[in-house]
Amino acid sequence: xxxxxxxxxxxxxxxxxxxxxxxxxxxxxxxxxxxxxxxxxxxxxxxxxxxxxxxxxxxxxxxxxxxxxxxxxxxxxxxxxxxxxxxxxxxxxxxxxxxxxxxxxxxxxxxxxxxxxxxxxxxxxxxxxxxxxxxxxxxxxxxxxxxxxxxxxxxxxxxxxxxxxxxxxxxxxxxxxxxxxxxxxxxxxxxxxxxxxxxxxxxxxxxxxxxxxxxxxxxxxxxxxxxxxx
Amino acid sequence: xxxxxxxxxxxxxxxxxxxxxxxxxxxxxxxxxxxxxxxxxxxxxxxxxxxxxxxxxxxxxxxxxxxxxxxxxxxxxxxxxxxxxxxxxxxxxxxxxxxxxxxxxxxxxxxxxxxxxxxxxxxxxxxxxxxxxxxxxxxxxxxxxxxxxxxxxxxxxxxxxxxxxxxxxxxxxxxxxxxxxxxxxxxxxxxxxxxxxxxxxxxxxxxxxxxxxxxxxxxxxxxxxxxxxxxxxxxxxxxxxxxxxxxxxxxxxxxxxxxxxxxxxxxxxxxxxxxx
Numbered sequence: 001x002x003x004x005x006x007x008x009x010x011x012x013x014x015x016x017x018x019x020x021x022x023x024x025x026x027x028x029x030x031x032x033x034x035x036x037x038x039x040x041x042x043x044x045x046x047x048x049x050x051x052x053x054x055x056x057x058x059x060x061x062x063x064x065x066x067x068x069x070x071x072x073x074x075x076x077x078x079x080x081x082x083x084x085x086x087x088x089x090x091x092x093x094x095x096x097x098x099x100x101x102x103x104x105x106x107x108x109x110x111x112x113x114x115x116x117x118x119x120x121x122x123x124x125x126x127x128x129x130x131x132x133x134x135x136x137x138x139x140x141x142x143x144x145x146x147x148x149x150x151x152x153x154x155x156x157x158x159x160x161x162x163x164x165x166x167x168x169x170x171x172x173x174x175x176x177x178x179x180x181x182x183x184x185x186x187x188x189x190x191x192x193x194x195x196x197x198x199x200x201x202x203x204x205x206x207x208x209x210x211x212x213x214x215x216x217x218x219x220x221x222x223x224x225x226x227x228x229x230x
Numbered sequence: 231x232x233x234x235x236x237x238x239x240x241x242x243x244x245x246x247x248x249x250x251x252x253x254x255x256x257x258x259x260x261x262x263x264x265x266x267x268x269x270x271x272x273x274x275x276x277x278x279x280x281x282x283x284x285x286x287x288x289x290x291x292x293x294x295x296x297x298x299x300x301x302x303x304x305x306x307x308x309x310x311x312x313x314x315x316x317x318x319x320x321x322x323x324x325x326x327x328x329x330x331x332x333x334x335x336x337x338x339x340x341x342x343x344x345x346x347x348x349x350x351x352x353x354x355x356x357x358x359x360x361x362x363x364x365x366x367x368x369x370x371x372x373x374x375x376x377x378x379x380x381x382x383x384x385x386x387x388x389x390x391x392x393x394x395x396x397x398x399x400x401x402x403x404x405x406x407x408x409x410x411x412x413x414x415x416x417x418x419x420x421x422x423x424x425x426x427x428x429x430x431x432x433x434x435x436x437x438x439x440x441x442x443x444x445x446x447x448x449x450x451x452x453x454x455x456x457x458x459x460x461x462x463x464x465x466x467x468x469x470x471x472x473x474x475x476x477x478x479x480x481x482x483x484x485x486x487x488x489x490x491x492x493x494x495x496x497x498x499x500x501x502x503x504x505x506x
Binding site for chain 2: 061064065067068069070074082083084086087165166167169170171184186187188189
């Protein structure tokens with residue numbers, strides 16, 4: 001078997017789910033970071049950025065301990081479902097969401113913060129609710145930042161290794177992602193297979209990134225030419 | 231203008247950062263050139279983690295030669311050595327990886343010897359309801375066992391032994407969907423210790439090590455259930471500190487070391503009859 005297709009599909013599925021989840025929970029969190037005037041905001045910002053600094057294996061180990069039956073969270077989940085979260089696809093999703101959190105939230109928050117506050121005030125004086133202002137003014141103006149956040153999350157999860165190594169347990173079809181599959185092939189000296197999988201991963205990720213950035217560029221140009229003229 | 235002030239501040243900041251970086255590089259380079267302290271770099275199978283640490287500490291105190299240890303799955307370490315990792319000695323958890331290294335010229339063939347025989351145990355945490363001491367392998371079929379941890383048979387010799395033992399008892403097919411593979415035998419132990427797997431195949435050396443002894447109970451898998459875990463050690467062909475490394479290997483053969491390894495649960499060949 002030269003290429004482990006099952007691992008590929010699994011990884012893509014994981015990356016898509018994690019990107020979607022982080023888009024949904026990343027928006028309000030980034031909004032709060034961009035607009036809150038709370039004095040202790042910087043602590044939350046530091047917390048969000050932490051996965052960038054923490055070695056993935058350390059993060060993975062903490063998640064493993066937190067999901068295990070030694071922790072209250074792990075016991076609660078076990079009493080609910082009868083099994084632990086580690087070594088399951090759901091467990092991988094949780095680990096990956098934590099791992100990729102800053103890669104979604106930071107670009108989101110940066111683009112929200114760069115929106116001209118006068119436009120928000122104008123929208124409010126015209127009677128739009130904060131919710132409406134967010135969806136009709138803030139989000140369209142932050143589109144490139146939102147795309148960047150989602151794409152970074154997707155790419156970061158595709159190439160994730162340390163966290164999966166710690167909490168996955170290497171189960172084919174459940175937790176064996178491409179990076180783990182490649183690692184196994186290298187350890188077993190099957191260089192041909194490792195190379196083939198690594199190359200495919202590289203080409204796939206390059207293609208996805210290139211397509212998204214090309215679309216993003218066109219959308220940005222369109223918004224630019226249409227925006228002020230109207 | 232406001233923006234030019236920002237620009238100036240950030241340039242100042244970057245210059246300061248570069249100066250600090252240069253200073254750090256300077257302090258790192260200087261002692262490396264001056265230092266004459268002796269050390270050897272040892273790659274070792276994960277089952278040796280406790281025993282070898284103790285031996286290395288004793289050895290360093292006595293001789294002044296620092297023994298730096300790197301632990302991992304034997305297959306992973308072999309891979310690193312084949313790709314130029316600058317180790318002096320490699321303690322494998324089997325005999326095949328050292329032989330492979332000798333065959334491709336990375337290790338010194340005359341240095342190979344069997345330093346220990348590993349033993350596989352089935353381990354459960356103290357609070358587990360499973361009576362592993364009396365029921366042995368049968369606990370794997372208990373409905374409360376959702377996950378069984380073991381080393382990855384692809385590159386961890388203990389994982390290979392665990393797979394062989396499962397097949398020996400005709401259990402492999404029945405439990406294969408519940409197996410979770412640790413990167414090496416230490417990680418398999420970690421999976422059970424953290425309560426994520428209910429039972430696991432670990433090295434006896436782990437089960438009796440001070441860190442884990444009080445935490446769990448175990449059953450020794452009978453030696454006829456899997457091919458013997460003969461563990462071999464070799465000196466690297468391009469060992470950067472070969473004299474000190476040879477001296478450490480001689481120390482490993484002393485009765486004192488053999489006693490320590492026995493205490494950690496390793497079976498040992500009789501002295502002077504090391505070759506198999």
